[in-house]
Amino acid sequence: MSIMSYNGGTVLAMAGEECVCIATDLRFGEQMTTVATDKKKVHKVSDKVYVGLAGFSSDARTMLEKIMFRKNLYELRESRKIRPKVLGEMISNLCYQHRFGSYFTEPLVAGLDPDTHKPYICAMDTIGCIASPRDFVAVGTGQEYLLGVCESYWRENMKADELFEATAQSMLSCLERDAASGWGAVVYTITKDKVNVSTIKARMD
Numbered sequence: 001m002s003i004m005s006y007n008g009g010t011v012l013a014m015a016g017e018e019c020v021c022i023a024t025d026l027r028f029g030e031q032m033t034t035v036a037t038d039k040k041k042v043h044k045v046s047d048k049v050y051v052g053l054a055g056f057s058s059d060a061r062t063m064l065e066k067i068m069f070r071k072n073l074y075e076l077r078e079s080r081k082i083r084p085k086v087l088g089e090m091i092s093n094l095c096y097q098h099r100f101g102s103y104f105t106e107p108l109v110a111g112l113d114p115d116t117h118k119p120y121i122c123a124m125d126t127i128g129c130i131a132s133p134r135d136f137v138a139v140g141t142g143q144e145y146l147l148g149v150c151e152s153y154w155r156e157n158m159k160a161d162e163l164f165e166a167t168a169q170s171m172l173s174c175l176e177r178d179a180a181s182g183w184g185a186v187v188y189t190i191t192k193d194k195v196n197v198s199t200i201k202a203r204m205d
Helices: 057-078 084-097 143-153 160-177
Strands: 010-015 019-025 028-030 033-036 042-046 049-055 105-112 119-124 136-140 185-191 195-200
Touching: 010 049, 010 105, 010 119, 010 143, 010 160, 019 042, 019 049, 019 105, 019 119, 019 160, 042 057, 049 057, 049 084, 049 136, 057 084, 057 105, 084 105, 084 119, 105 136, 105 185, 119 136, 136 143, 143 160, 160 185, 160 195
Parallel strands: none
Antiparallel strands: 010 019, 010 136, 019 185, 028 033, 042 049, 049 105, 105 119, 185 195
8 A cells, every 4th residue: 555545535625716615534544444533634824725735644744834834934024924826835845855755745725815815726746746727636545536526516616605515525425435535524615704614424434
């Protein structure tokens, strides 16, 4: 089994009209053994900026600490809130610095620009190569099950309610098929006014 799928887990982000959804499952495992059912894989970095970390759990934790350290330094130096695109570049640089002994985690960034409220989503591999499409990105063990379903659910200029429904249904479909992810999911719906956090039920086996 690959070290990237050792702990399992999937993270998905979708972009809409002035809104973004980022969703993750709750399972934490050791190969096919479930250890915990409340594992947090999506983390708040700023008011409207979230980062998802899939892959090897201890490396994801280390990566999160480095991201928060650099983000705090940036905001102190610049005297402004970090934008999601800037955070994506920052994480990409961090990954590439460790390219000869990379962290076994695939970061995903989702958020709204604090001024224009334009949605931004991106995902990257272990050495920081950024993919930033306009529709959706996914990382983790359920990625291959997600992309086809997301293509059928996603459409342009979706409002927050529609985007949440598309994200939740895509994630539930993935959890039906990926044995390394599951035990429910959490969906963060980020709009210019607020952030809604919804827990959805899924298969419990």
